[in-house]
Amino acid sequence: MNRICELLGVRLPIIQAGMIWCSGWELASAVSNAGGLGILGAGSMYPEVLRDQIKKTQAATDRPFAVNVPLIYPSIEEHMASIVELGVPVVFTSAGNPKAWTDHLHAHGIRVVHVVSSVKFALKAQAAGVDAVVAEGFEAGGHNGREETTTLCLVPAVAEACSIPVIAAGGIHDGRTTLAAFALGAEAVQIGSRFVASHESSAHRAFKDAVVEAGEGSTRLSLKALTPVRLLENDFAHRVWTAEADHASPEQLAELLGRGRAKRGMFEGDLAEGELEIGQVASRLADLLPAADIVASIEREYRALSAGIHDPHFAWPE
Amino acid sequence: MNRICELLGVRLPIIQAGMIWCSGWELASAVSNAGGLGILGAGSMYPEVLRDQIKKTQAATDRPFAVNVPLIYPSIEEHMASIVELGVPVVFTSAGNPKAWTDHLHAHGIRVVHVVSSVKFALKAQAAGVDAVVAEGFEAGGHNGREETTTLCLVPAVAEACSIPVIAAGGIHDGRTTLAAFALGAEAVQIGSRFVASHESSAHRAFKDAVVEAGEGSTRLSLKALTPVRLLENDFAHRVWTAEADHASPEQLAELLGRGRAKRGMFEGDLAEGELEIGQVASRLADLLPAADIVASIEREYRALSAGIHDPHFAWPE
Numbered sequence: 174m175n176r177i178c179e180l181l182g183v184r185l186p187i188i189q190a191g192m193i194w195c196s197g198w199e200l201a202s203a204v205s206n207a208g209g210l211g212i213l214g215a216g217s218m219y220p221e222v223l224r225d226q227i228k229k230t231q232a233a234t235d236r237p238f239a240v241n242v243p244l245i246y247p248s249i250e251e252h253m254a255s256i257v258e259l260g261v262p263v264v265f266t267s268a269g270n271p272k273a274w275t276d277h278l279h280a281h282g283i284r285v286v287h288v289v290s291s292v293k294f295a296l297k298a299q300a301a302g303v304d305a306v307v308a309e310g311f312e313a314g315g316h317n318g319r320e321e322t323t324t325l326c327l328v329p330a331v332a333e334a335c336s337i338p339v340i341a342a343g344g345i346h347d348g349r350t351t352l353a354a355f356a357l358g359a360e361a362v363q364i365g366s367r368f369v370a371s372h373e374s375s376a377h378r379a380f381k382d383a384v385v386e387a388g389e390g391s392t393r394l395s396l397k398a399l400t401p402v403r404l405l406e407n408d409f410a411h412r413v414w415t416a417e418a419d420h421a422s423p424e425q426l427a428e429l430l431g432r433g434r435a436k437r438g439m440f441e442g443d444l445a446e447g448e449l450e451i452g453q454v455a456s457r458l459a460d461l462l463p464a465a466d467i468v469a470s471i472e473r474e475y476r477a478l479s480a481g482i483h484d485p486h487f488a489w490p491e
Numbered sequence: 492m493n494r495i496c497e498l499l500g501v502r503l504p505i506i507q508a509g510m511i512w513c514s515g516w517e518l519a520s521a522v523s524n525a526g527g528l529g530i531l532g533a534g535s536m537y538p539e540v541l542r543d544q545i546k547k548t549q550a551a552t553d554r555p556f557a558v559n560v561p562l563i564y565p566s567i568e569e570h571m572a573s574i575v576e577l578g579v580p581v582v583f584t585s586a587g588n589p590k591a592w593t594d595h596l597h598a599h600g601i602r603v604v605h606v607v608s609s610v611k612f613a614l615k616a617q618a619a620g621v622d623a624v625v626a627e628g629f630e631a632g633g634h635n636g637r638e639e640t641t642t643l644c645l646v647p648a649v650a651e652a653c654s655i656p657v658i659a660a661g662g663i664h665d666g667r668t669t670l671a672a673f674a675l676g677a678e679a680v681q682i683g684s685r686f687v688a689s690h691e692s693s694a695h696r697a698f699k700d701a702v703v704e705a706g707e708g709s710t711r712l713s714l715k716a717l718t719p720v721r722l723l724e725n726d727f728a729h730r731v732w733t734a735e736a737d738h739a740s741p742e743q744l745a746e747l748l749g750r751g752r753a754k755r756g757m758f759e760g761d762l763a764e765g766e767l768e769i770g771q772v773a774s775r776l777a778d779l780l781p782a783a784d785i786v787a788s789i790e791r792e793y794r795a796l797s798a799g800i801h802d803p804h805f806a807w808p809e
Binding site for chain 1: 610738774
């Protein structure tokens with residue numbers, strides 16, 4: 174039995190990442206209905222918006238789903254109150270100390286998963302009592318660790334160090350990369366960019382198209398002097414990279430970033446001036462698909478590859 | 492049949508990376524004798540040294556081995572003349588245009604493999620007629636691509652784009668990461684850091700010990716304004732990182748780097764002032780081992796994992 178499927182009450186160990194401006198109730202419920210775990214990205218939602226999104230998700234699916242809460246969220250008490258009151262079964266926490274909320278959520282029967290980018294923080298999360306960790310590598314979109322450890326190096330290290338199950342994230346988008354994650358010791362995968370480019374994602378259509386059209390080398394880990402974030406190349410990103418090359422101060426970078434750019438880019442579709450967060454695998458995506466088709470094709474490809482592991486490709490000479 | 496084993500005439504699709512100052516005849520012959528492909532790293536050898544190393548390798552093994560030649564090497568004609576004259580069966584080229592020498596080497600019956608860090612260069616290498624490519628990701632030690640594409644993202648992209656076989660490199664050090672590479676579409680792995688920390692590596696013992704003791708996050712891709720290279724943290728690396736943060740010019744960085752630092756660090760064991768090139772997986776290595784034990788344990792672990800792919804860990808609920 175897969176420990177993540179058991180823990181989260183899902184059929185498939187395929188988790189859709191909570192992503193600001195991209196993962197509302199339509200995407201989360203579609204992924205959960207397809208047998209994976211859908212996640213609402215609460216980092217970009219006002220408290221009343223999150224309540225509304227949770228209710229809409231519950232109306233659209235009777236399967237488990239989760240809310241992702243960045244622990245630095247300013248009105249976090251209100252988010253957590255809604256989660257408890259409305260009976261959300263699973264919470265993914267990130268960007269903060271997992272001790273802060275884990276016991277409280279557990280006391281209400283809620284499963285807690287924490288996102289980490291190093292063994293050090295994985296062990297802290299395990300000590301804080303979380304039920305599982307997401308080990309997210311350098312290639313992932315959005316906010317990211319300072320050590321720049323890639324998924325291939327991070328996942329086996331975290332899986333070896335922790336007794337709780339590990340979910341691999343960063344660079345995973347299909348059955349092939351999912352099988353690789355399992356070979357590395359993961360018991361589930363968390364997938365972001367592939368679901369941004371889905372019919373149900375709340376990303377603006379222009380951003381979805383830009384993700385599908387992205388070429389090799391078109392993302393870069395940026396703004397390391399603030400919080401590292403992987404950005405898709407556009408006018409704004411080039412200004413950031415020029416400022417960084419010109420040794421801009423953190424204050425200058427914060428001013429350049431300003432406020433509301435992520436919404437402007439990913440939700441409102443301003444491809445020139447918006448902040449476009451996406452993973453390296455954007456260059457591997459060729460089409461916009463229904464979320465259910467994405468889940469089904471990952472399952473199909475994973476099963477075919479793992480069933481065929483004795484095929485000539487995997488067989489070494491004796 | 493594994494195409495790389497067939498192409499190179501080896502029993503196992505395990506290739507030891509050619510690494511300056513670390514991979515002389517003792518390591519190369521040990522790996523070849525163990526059933527993999529050993530490689531002499533010619534980038535740090537004078538022409539007469541390479542000739543001597545080739546002869547010593549041939550005296551120590553009757554199995555195939557290779558020479559890695561950076562195509563920017565100043566006396567490359569002499570290197571290539573020795574390779575042809577002494578009957579080296581395989582050449583790995585890197586850092587330059589694969590068109591330059593491929594036809595010449597082929598005309599002498601020598602197999603040619605080229606190292607790339609992007610699909611774009613993989614297709615150029617294939618068009619130049621090379622027999623296989625090494626797709627090397629961001630996590631690899633030593634010199635590296637500018638796009639920062641990780642092994643997990645790079646290998647499936649290259650494998651899908653090319654018809655020639657793909658060897659995965661970067662972050663691979665054991666059976667688990669080797670199986671992941673095969674899941675991604677690779678037909679062999681090239682392993683560097685793990686073989687630096689071997690008995691037969693020509694690295695200085697102090698450098699080997701530093702590799703084994705390296706912790707999480709202790710390497711960083713550095714000197715991007717010159718040629719990107721992944722360095723292990725030490726006094727010199729910290730001076731580079733400070734200079735980079737202070738917006739040093741390429742000329743200032745070149746002056747800071749100076750000449751001979753790689754030899755000073757990796758070969759002479761100056762851990763403070765030497766340039767120490769190593770991959771992210773250094774933090775995963777716990778011991779110095781004989782090269783043959785490394786090859787055997789990778790084979791054993793790979794076979795066990797791939798034979799056990801129907802075990803509970805890999806089995807998804809129906």
